[in-house]
Amino acid sequence: QVxxxxxxxxxxxxGGSLNLSCAASRFTYSFDCKGWxxxxxxxKREGVATIYTGGRGVGRYYADSVKGRFTLSQDNTKNTWxxxxxxxxPEDTAMYYCATGPSDGGRCPxxxxxxxxxxxxxxxxx
Numbered sequence: 001q002v003x004x005x006x007x008x009x010x011x012x013x014x015g016g017s018l019n020l021s022c023a024a025s026r027f028t029y030s031f032d033c034k035g036w037x038x039x040x041x042x043x044k045r046e047g048v049a050t051i052y053t054g055g056r057g058v059g060r061y062y063a064d065s066v067k068g069r070f071t072l073s074q075d076n077t078k079n080t081w082x083x084x085x086x087x088x089x090p091e092d093t094a095m096y097y098c099a100t101g102p103s104d105g106g107r108c109p110x111x112x113x114x115x116x117x118x119x120x121x122x123x124x125x126x
Contacts, residue, residue: 009120022098029079033108038094
């Protein structure tokens, strides 16, 4: 069973919008670190937007390059979390992955993300 399944990728023109969704099982949705990452061939995977929902309160992170344009949200009734991407730029082109896992002392380092989806491609043309 695939732990996480992404959907919603595609091709858009610059300035357009896409909404990515990550479907989790009840087990994988229970972890307190959830996020979206992206990777371009030949480059390191980077965190785009993450959320911590553990006992120390809710914490959100957005990469500087997406602040004000991307929004991470979650739906506890559907075991999903989404990434609304607005005002897309060509440099947002990448494979996008959702991931989740247990926090480490209330933090969500990359090592916390133990479960990953297979990725969904986002291509933004100029």
